[in-house]
Amino acid sequence: MNVTINGEPRRIDPGATVASVVSMLDVAPGARGVAVALDGEVVTRSRWPETELRDGCMVEVVAAIQGG
Amino acid sequence: MNVTINGEPRRIDPGATVASVVSMLDVAPGARGVAVALDGEVVTRSRWPETELRDGCMVEVVAAIQGG
């Protein structure tokens, strides 16, 4: 199915979860300061494994950088 | 009936119009720079004679002053 991850269109398998997307980005499982929004809403980390992506959804995976 | 004219409670006769209120305030008929709001809405001068006040209404009669 087609999704947008961090602004890039991607094809992924049905059944993919937030957790699998995060791991695709080389984020270590316990990496600190990482958060995810699915279609503009935050998905808390505990729910990453159970939250499945839908076709056409938009995922943002962000982390801390220097700034401000 | 009871109305509020320029913030002051007043008793006036039923059937009073905006025109009669304006004349009560010693405004000459052709006085320049005068405008009236009835319950927050402007009443154009041509409609002063025909616009009757209702009980409890609020009339503002204003004119130009130095300012700004």
Add this chain to the structure above:
Amino acid sequence: MNVTINGEPRRIDPGATVASVVSMLDVAPGARGVAVALDGEVVTRSRWPETELRDGCMVEVVAAIQGG
């Protein structure tokens, strides 16, 4: 004889020295930070005892104060 000490006219005995003037002002012998000018010229401390005043001379006895 008549001399001026710190701006004040004074009568003193002939033979008076700078040392005797300084002691008149209640300056302890070893007092620190005291200096004397006789007619506009500094008299070093070692020469106070031997320096005699002349009639009409002007003595300034100064010390450190807060300032600047």
Add this chain to the structure above:
Amino acid sequence: MNVTINGEPRRIDPGATVASVVSMLDVAPGARGVAVALDGEVVTRSRWPETELRDGCMVEVVAAIQGG
């Protein structure tokens, strides 16, 4: 004889006057705003013809320019 005119060493004939030096510089006789110093002293215009230069003297011939 050797003189200095406006900072430049010049050889001139004995008997030369301030007036002759001024005319050497292409200054019209009635030119306005011109003044002369000989060895640092002003020579008034009326005395230009009679004032002779001496060997080693220094002549400054100046005029108005934009400035200040």
Add this chain to the structure above:
Amino acid sequence: MTDSLRIADRDLGSRLILGSGGFANHELLAQACRAAEAELCTVALRRLPDPAHPQGSILDVLDEAGVDVLPNTAGCFTARDAVATAQLAREAFGTHWIKLEVIGDDRTLLPDAVELLAAAEELVDDGFTVLPYTTDDPVLARRLEDVGCVAVMPLGSPIGSGMGICNPYNLSIIIERAGVPVILDAGVGTASDAALAMELGCDAVLCASAISRAHDPAAMATAVKLSVQAGRLARGAGRIPRRRYAQASTPADGMPAFDVDVEGAAR
């Protein structure tokens, strides 16, 4: 002079707008109008009767001086009140021009950004020609322009404070980025403040208290008028850059020398 200022559909020959507030009486206002040679003068609306000026309408004074009315919404704290006041002004004066003021604070009389923008948008939609009194915030000025204001009127400092232009930087940013005329409103204390505003690139200056409360209002009106003209001309004349060191206005070459001994020794 052909250097007129176009605001909306109108050409103004004078770049000084007079504020009518603060004159001790109508006669002083009339004198200031004549001295200022302004074409627009603000007026406010208040309930009748006006106890302070029983002697006749300010409109007659302005008429006689040949000055047009620019109504304002002075004293309004909410978009609601400002819109209603503007509508009354349109009725009272027969003009859809409005100097929009929405104040957030009665001690500083500074604009309330949020209410101001809301009122501006509503009045533009209602057909008004809106000139908003605003802070010196470049973003707010831009948003006022974006909703259709025909000019922006940033303050130099609070109304009546006489502190001049507290933040020339912000004012210059507004000017650089504006697509509509920028009129300095509030803060002018004396003539040089107005000249500076024009040199920074303001298109006009509104001046009330500096004139009306001066010891001699007519003289100050003349002074501010001249100063606005001076600043406008200076802006156009292309000023010299600022330099840390001097630049001689007199050439160094050709200096005479007077010291006989030294020069003599050198020969």
Add this chain to the structure above:
Amino acid sequence: MTDSLRIADRDLGSRLILGSGGFANHELLAQACRAAEAELCTVALRRLPDPAHPQGSILDVLDEAGVDVLPNTAGCFTARDAVATAQLAREAFGTHWIKLEVIGDDRTLLPDAVELLAAAEELVDDGFTVLPYTTDDPVLARRLEDVGCVAVMPLGSPIGSGMGICNPYNLSIIIERAGVPVILDAGVGTASDAALAMELGCDAVLCASAISRAHDPAAMATAVKLSVQAGRLARGAGRIPRRRYAQASTPADGMPAFDVDVEGAAR
């Protein structure tokens, strides 16, 4: 106008003195003279011939414009040279007025206090009417007055720097304590600087580079002229005080109310 400026035995109708240095050519100087409506214009003395301006004397330009010559001693570093130059100027121009400059430094062109005072004293003794270009040091200004100078000409900032008045405090102290006219000399960059100087209480302004090196000298000359007039008028008009908080120019009383619900509920 009867507001003339008396310096020594002379009344000047214009409070703007023009400096002639820095104009690209005599024609621009002539235009600036007309625009500035000045009555005095500085000139310097240099060795003949003057390669920069072979085309005729500046004196003819000034004559035609009806402007009188104020000779200066620009370029002198010692009292000796300044005195000699002043004597040459007296001979060349037939005037005992001299704008005295004694410079201490060729990068800042700032006055040398010690040499300046010595030259001033000597020239006064020699019968000159001395107007010294000085620093903004109030003590030095006072001493120049004490030796007989008919005016003092403190700088706002270095010659040609265009930085305006770097230290308005010092300038105002000079003005408060002076018994002779105070003329701002050097530093004006644009019109508002001149207005500010006059508002601080200067009696006149001398302006050279700001006009002569502007992109459009005649326009800037007009601007500075207007600005000097504006500042002078504003000084006399009695400006409003500076306040930290606003002072309303529109009365708060008599504001109409438009909110039906609230007022209705209150009844």
Add this chain to the structure above:
Amino acid sequence: MTDSLRIADRDLGSRLILGSGGFANHELLAQACRAAEAELCTVALRRLPDPAHPQGSILDVLDEAGVDVLPNTAGCFTARDAVATAQLAREAFGTHWIKLEVIGDDRTLLPDAVELLAAAEELVDDGFTVLPYTTDDPVLARRLEDVGCVAVMPLGSPIGSGMGICNPYNLSIIIERAGVPVILDAGVGTASDAALAMELGCDAVLCASAISRAHDPAAMATAVKLSVQAGRLARGAGRIPRRRYAQASTPADGMPAFDVDVEGAAR
């Protein structure tokens, strides 16, 4: 030191908040953290991966330095984006503190008053502890406080501009009227700017570019830290008033006299 700063439910021993943006690498950030002795440091959120800093998380750097994270919403132009970013930050960092930035313009990076206020209100309602980066508009600062912000963070001048405090007047008005801590945010260029902010009455200073982009960030971090302490102490110490004239620090009485002739003649 017992002079801690209480913001919401937290006491801060340091009145310098570090901004982490602009350091060339994490090592320089780490050095600056140690030198600044700050307790809070801002961080932003961006999409993974972060190409600029592949070498490890900024969080580890801050942890090691004992500095807590203050997340911001840098780069957001709308209330919508700012709220979503704040919510992500809460999840990412486990803190409900948020330095709220809503920008109106990408060249000035100045706050957008309307969007900022809307975002602040929404975030407060959502349980955040909101510290908004705001303009120096006293009315906006008040409204931010009114909707429940725990501090206000007015700018001195644009982010990274190094222009210091362009309008000390507005800043001081904000301080006088605020019921929550006022933290200067943006504009500090060097140490004295921070001292001035504290002397004006700011409760703290946030400093990013002045430190991170200085030639020697650690040295500048120490300088700003000392300066914040100095300004805070000076504010409390009760400074002397400004006077136009001098006040002698040395008594005039008791001056010796040295001039024999004069005094002798007087006897």
Add this chain to the structure above:
Amino acid sequence: MTDSLRIADRDLGSRLILGSGGFANHELLAQACRAAEAELCTVALRRLPDPAHPQGSILDVLDEAGVDVLPNTAGCFTARDAVATAQLAREAFGTHWIKLEVIGDDRTLLPDAVELLAAAEELVDDGFTVLPYTTDDPVLARRLEDVGCVAVMPLGSPIGSGMGICNPYNLSIIIERAGVPVILDAGVGTASDAALAMELGCDAVLCASAISRAHDPAAMATAVKLSVQAGRLARGAGRIPRRRYAQASTPADGMPAFDVDVEGAAR
């Protein structure tokens, strides 16, 4: 710290010189000495007895605090008096260091350029190590250096005025051109003034009234000490340049997007 200041043959670890004038009593002076960590403190000379401080010599206070005496010639109006006072000070304190003051005016206490230079030259010839209190005139500063002064001490503003540095431009020119240490003397009103002086490049700051007349002298002494250190460090750290527009401290790349509808529609 190895960043010592060399003046003549002496290395000073502290760049804050204390002025002893204006303290209400010796105990407050002692506290300020300890807080300031200064190594030099000025003292003046007056006729005995000193009615203001009968309780013991200031020298004992300074000794106990480990601070050396820097005698001054405060109150002198002529070179003659200043030289005589310096000679008395040399005798009284056993030091040939002298802070030379020659005043031209008892209301501004500003230096008299001519007398100051004459006194400096005479004292240098007499073997003194001369640190002259001078105006902010770069030419005078240069001449004082040329006659052999080991440092120059320009004022920021009049003694005790607390106006800070009225003309940072002149001060910076003095600093750029000086071959000897430049010590800001007079005018400091609060800590940030001292930081600014050091950032401009002063080598040290002398501070009297700002500390001695503060409500809490010891706290202000600490504040000024920290501020001098901060300004010195900041000068060395290489500050960021001033820019008219912002420079983001957070990168624009990598911003997340949250608006589902818009992005969805775009796909």
